[in-house]
Amino acid sequence: MKDTIVKNEMWESILNSTHNGLIVIDCDSHVLFANQSAKELFSKEKLSEGRFIQDLIPPASLDKVINEGIPSIGQKMEIANQQYFINITPLYHQGERSGAIGVIQDITRIEHYRSLFKQLEAIIEFSTDGIYVVDASGKTVFVNTAYEKMTGYNRKELIGNQMKDLMGKGYFDQSVSLLVLEEKKQISIIQKIAEKKEVIVTGSPVFDDMGEIELVVTSVRDITQLNEIRRELNKAKEISELSLHRFSLQAGQKDGQSIIFQSLKMKQVYQQVKQVAPFPTSILLSGPSGVGKEVITNLIHHLSSRKDKPLIKINCGAIPESLLESELFGYEKGAFTGARQEGKIGLLELADKGTIMLDEIGEMPLSLQVKLLRVIQEKQIRRIGGNKIRNLDIRIISATNKNLKELIDKGQFREDLYYRLNVIELDIPSLAERPEDIELLADYFFASFLKTYHIERQLSEATKQLLTAYHWPGNVRELKNLIENLVVAVPDEVIEPHHLPLHFYEQADPLLTLTLKQRVEQYERRLIKDAVKRSGSVRKAAKQLGVHHTTLVKKMKNWS
Structure with missing residues (x-):
């Protein structure tokens, strides 16, 4: 009991x-x-x-x-x-x-969680991005309305089916969900749907408490929408890729330099840069002066894992040979007469963990080439006058406007160093080789200088035609300098062809769309303007040009 x-x-x-x-x-x-x-x-x-x-x-x-x-x-x-x-x-x-x-x-x-779930379901359902969810086995468990509208598929066709089976039936050419399940990380791909539409899809894994994938949530966006966004970003000079063969990229550097292009040649260079930038291999940039090798260097550094580390640039041709070694390698206290009492860290050492650009590498003396080769091979450096060996982790980007192989044949450049520096070679085409980029660059520089100097100006279409026809021996640098000159030196609101230097007419492509009369008038306008500027009066200018001053006055009135 x-x-x-x-x-x-x-x-x-x-x-x-x-x-x-x-x-x-x-x-x-x-x-x-x-x-x-x-x-x-x-x-x-x-x-x-x-x-x-x-x-x-x-x-x-x-x-x-x-x-x-x-x-x-x-x-x-x-x-x-x-x-x-x-x-x-x-x-x-x-x-x-x-x-x-x-x-x-x-x-x-x-009930609270049920209400919250319904709210979240409504948010997902009305998202403008397509949402596609599969479980750990690759079976479709959810599809939202935006995905149905984007693809033309009804969710009833998809939910409950395995992704592999849907691929076999031709719904998709590849599945980001299966890739995520295999690699267990977020992945983005371009996917073709029903062989009629391409979309950008990003699959993200959802892990349970045990670290196993529970779901894969895929967001889907039509490339058409992305292209519209890219065009808007391009107008604002932000980082963007526009449409086929036209790209504009802000490298993200503090100096604000950009690589602007739409030509196929520069697109190929850009694609190469994106491919090699993440790897720490040495790169040799070749091309004539002024094509933008420094800007390409900025871009490579920015796209690499070293972007938060130093990017140091040195022009090997601008520093006297006697100083170049100490600038590159640094020196210890009392290393030579005139040395700083505290010594100096060299640029190579300062660039540790980062990137160094050796511009005009063909100008580097042979004696320094030997030392640089040793640094690259041993990944170590020793300051002038010192005994301490320091480990060095740098990426070297070299640049030259010379043919280094010809310099090797002449005994002016070491062949072993050439092959160390030229692991990857990027040849930057001259501006004359990519005329499609001229107007785009001119517009970019023009807008940039207008903003910098708080000025309102316009470039006429005829001026743009003349700029496009010019052969640009100074490449992008020459174009940038000319645009700045036009912005600050021309008082008129619209910059016309007669504001350009005379040699632009001499080098102009005869196939320009300007008529003969228009070209003669523009040339005459420039001649008269320069004559008045040199002589200081219309009467003196008329005398120099061999015309009556009333004729000159009449012409100038017609232009006003």
């Missing part, structure tokens, strides 16, 4: 410890037992032993359970403005139905 009492007390203690409310009733709907949680919900008086329960629990559900033995599961009820589920199941004793057990569960939080 004592053991029975102990067991009953133990079971009562267990039931009172449960979070959910528990009520046991007999076949007449009277309370036989209510745990502590249930009493707190209804108050002790309402659930006292022998209490008739019909006025607390929905009678219809209770009658079915007691009279027919049919469980009532998941019925909602409200207690003190809180939402609850009540599950009522029949109670049997020795094979006969003797009452029922009711379990009351607070679902206020569950």
Whole structure:
């Protein structure tokens, strides 16, 4: 008897410890037992032993359970403005139905999460990006409306199907979801859908608490929309890629230099840069002066893992041979007469973990070429006058406008150094080789200088035609300098061809769209303007040009 009492007390203690409310009733709907949680919900008086329960629990559900033995599961009820589920199941004793057990569960939080889930589902559903979700086995579990509109597929065709099967049926040419499941990281690809539309898709893994992939969520965007965004970014001179063969990229450097192009030749250079930039290999940039080798260097550094480390540039042809060695390698205290008392860190050492650009590498003396070769081979450096060896991790980008192989044949450049520097060679074409870029660059520099100097000007179409026809021996640098000159030196609001230097007419392409009369007038206009400027008066200018001054005045009035 004592053991029975102990067991009953133990079971009562267990039931009172449960979070959910528990009520046991007999076949007449009277309370036989209510745990502590249930009493707190209804108050002790309402659930006292022998209490008739019909006025607390929905009678219809209770009658079915007691009279027919049919469980009532998941019925909602409200207690003190809180939402609850009540599950009522029949109670049997020795094979006969003797009452029922009711379990009351607070679902206020569950309802909150359900409401939140519906809100999130609505947000995803109305997203302008297509959303495609698969589970860990690669089975499609969710597709939003934007994806249906973008692709023309109905979600009923996709949900429940394996990605491999859908690929086999021609829905996709490749699946980013399967790639993410395989590589366990975020991946972006261009995907072809039903052989009629290309989209950019980015698959992102969702991991569970064990670090295993639970879902792959893929966002899908039509390339047409991206191209529109890119065009807008180009107008604002931001980082962008526009359409086929036309790109504009802000390298992100503090000096604000940009690489602007639309020509196929420069696109090929740009693609090469993107390919090799992430790797620490040495790069040799070749091409005539002024093509933008320094800007390409900025871009390579910015696209590399070293972008947050130093980028140091040194012109080997601009520093006297006697100083170049100390600039590159540095020196210790008292290394030579005139040396700083505290010594000096060399540029190579300063560039440690970063990038160094050796511009005009063909001008480097042979004696320094030997030392540079040793640095590259051993990845170590020693300052002039010092004994300490320092490890060095640098990426070297060399640049030259000379033919280094010819210098090698002449004994002016070391062949072994050439092959160390020329792991990757990028040949930057002259501006004359890519005339498609001239107007684009002119517009870019023009807008940039207008903003810098707070001036309002316009370039006429005829001027742009003349700029495009010119052969640009000084390349991009010459174009940039000319545009700056026109912006600050021309007082007129519209810059016309007669504002350009005379040699532009001499070098102009005869196939320009200007008529003969227009070309003669522009040339005449320039001659008269220069004559008036040199002589200081219209009358003197007319005398120099061999015309009557009234003729000159009349012409000038017609131009005003």
